[in-house]
Amino acid sequence: MYKTHGCGDLRAEHVGQRVELAGWVNRRRDHGGLTFVDLRDRSGVVQTVSNPELSQEAHAIAEQVRSEWVLHIVGEVRVRPEGMANPNLPTGEVEVEIQELEVLNQAKTPPFKINEESEVDEMVRLKYRYLDLRRERMQRNLELRYNVIKFIRDELGQRGFWEIETPILFKATPEGARDYLVPSRLYPGEAYALPQSPQQLKQLLMVAGVERYFQIARCFRDEDQRGDRQPEFTQLDIEMSFVEREDVMELLEGVYSSLIEKLFPGRPVSVVPWPRLTYQESMDRFGSDRPDLRFGMELVNITDLAEGSGFKIFEGAVEAGGEVRGINCVGCGHFSRREIDELTEMIKPFGAKGLAYLALQESGEPRSSFAKFLPSDRLDAVIKRLDANPGDLLLFVAGERDIVLESLSRLRAHLGERLELYDPDALSFCWVIDFPLVQWDAEGQRWDPSHHLFTAPMPEDLSLLDSDPGKARGLQYDLVLNGEETAGGSIRIHDRGLQEKIFELIGLDLDTARERFGHMLTAFEYGTPPHGGVASGLDRLCMILAKEPNIREVIAFPKNQAARDVMAGAPSEIEPKQLEELHLRIVE
Ligand code: ASP
DSSP: OOOSSOGGGOOGGGTTOEEEEEEEEEEEEEETTEEEEEEEETTEEEEEEEOTTTOHHHHHHHTTOOTTOEEEEEEEEEEOOTTOOOTTSTTTTEEEEEEEEEEEEOOOOOSSOSSSOOOOOHHHHHHTHHHHTTSHHHHHHHHHHHHHHHHHHHHHHHTTOEEOOOOSSBSOOOSSSOOOEEEOSSSTTOEEEOOSSSHHHHHHHHHTTOOEEEEEEEEEOOOOOOSSOOSEEEEEEEEEESOOHHHHHHHHHHHHHHHHHHHSTTSOBOOSSOOEEEHHHHHHHHSSSSOOTTSOOOOEEOHHHHTTSSOHHHHHHHHTTOEEEEEEETTOTTOOHHHHHHHHHHHGGGTOOOOEEEEOOSSSOOEESSGGGSOHHHHHHHHHHTTOOTTOEEEEEEESHHHHHHHHHHHHHHHHHHTTOSOTTOBOEEEEEOOBSEEEETTTTEEEESSOTTBOBOGGGTTHHHHOGGGOBBSEEEEEETTEEEEEEEEBOOOHHHHHHHHHHTTOOHHHHHHHHHHHHHHTTTTOOOEEEEEEEHHHHHHHHTTOSSGGGGSSSOOOTTSOBTTTTBSOOOOHHHHHHTTOOOOO
């Protein structure tokens, strides 16, 4: 070993010890005939100092070293001189007096500063990811992720789960996205598909009698790269036999609660059992199936008060079968016209035609885009319904239900953050349940599963599958953390007949279904236990726990937002020889 201690581990208790350190030069300073080299490794930074009177030879080298050179230092730990301690550094009380110094490697000047947190273009960070990861913040993220995954592994092991790997080269196991294909060399015209999740395999493991399975599973989805997505990402994948919906929810809730208690003590976290909202309730109160419960500002329906109110825009929306809803931005009655216009622009992309406002003043008439049209008793009723007081700002959207809900939910999220309505440390979990089993896809003119093909309908809604499929609810659950979906799962269909019925409902003819999922249907005939499971996006979970703005920050080697690996240069052109071996031809 090149080292006896981590740089960041040295404390006053080590004073007088001879230590060996190895790491990177964080910074070098020459001062009063001495050379100070801050040496950094994974554990942190410690100040080392070379004095020519102690070792001429070491000092000559110390004077030459530059940032990011790799050094091996032998020296003695001592207390820093009076007044020189650095309270901001964990090792700040001590320093290492250099006795021997060896340069293990030199370094070019890095394309960005590694020893300090500064804004660096993400393309450059990703291109030199190995340098980016050397930075303190990224090291902490890697460590956090490791700790989270390790905790989950141990915890699930204790709860009787087996970790089982499932194949990456498999047949399409769809979750609603496009598959990545791996063309077969041995079988011309054939391909493996990379799993969008281990869904089918984990269900087959239940048929296999495993009863409790988990995997830290890589999933591959060839989706358009909108938002914060990665072509490959990691799920905590779980499946259990002989369970009901509540059992699966309680399990994940238990695992995550103890994880946070153990690894993130002190962060305010929802108390178990976490709130359970039905899909309807969540949409109604928050306009979203990913409600952020860290703060209030719920959506309030005033459709009945808007009807015949005298304000054409409200009336028109109601007549067209739409809705009018509003939110109360407490204490924002001072917002300027320009600020309100900006909010209006923000929701236009979601289809909203405008934003009606009512700014209640501490004294005098309110400022409003519509108050003058409403009889005063109506206006009072609106104010009362939104529980508004002088100084509050009420914002309303009128139109089609979906547009109203989405616009207000976006506004709510924006204002919640901007007005700092929540503790940035808070971890607010909730479950959303009772989703519709299928949703009508107007473009494809068919029913689409709102979760996936294998989700069981609620037993009491079975008959609706024939009469009114859109009303049937699924035994599905989503876990939401701070307004982000962090897990989803369901109780599965374990009966071949019902599974075939669902295939039919979503317009998958039986021959195609048998060809694609024959192995599942066959398996279901050999004694399938009732089962259910859940999968949780670990990248997103770690992102929130690390308080990072996107999942790339908690993935060692992510793709950029255009699905490219800019460090290695992937995807890359296929060699003609490979094309030939794979029996492929490129269509220009
Ligand atoms: N396989 C599902 C998904 O990836 C989760 C589940 O149903 O367990 O979303």
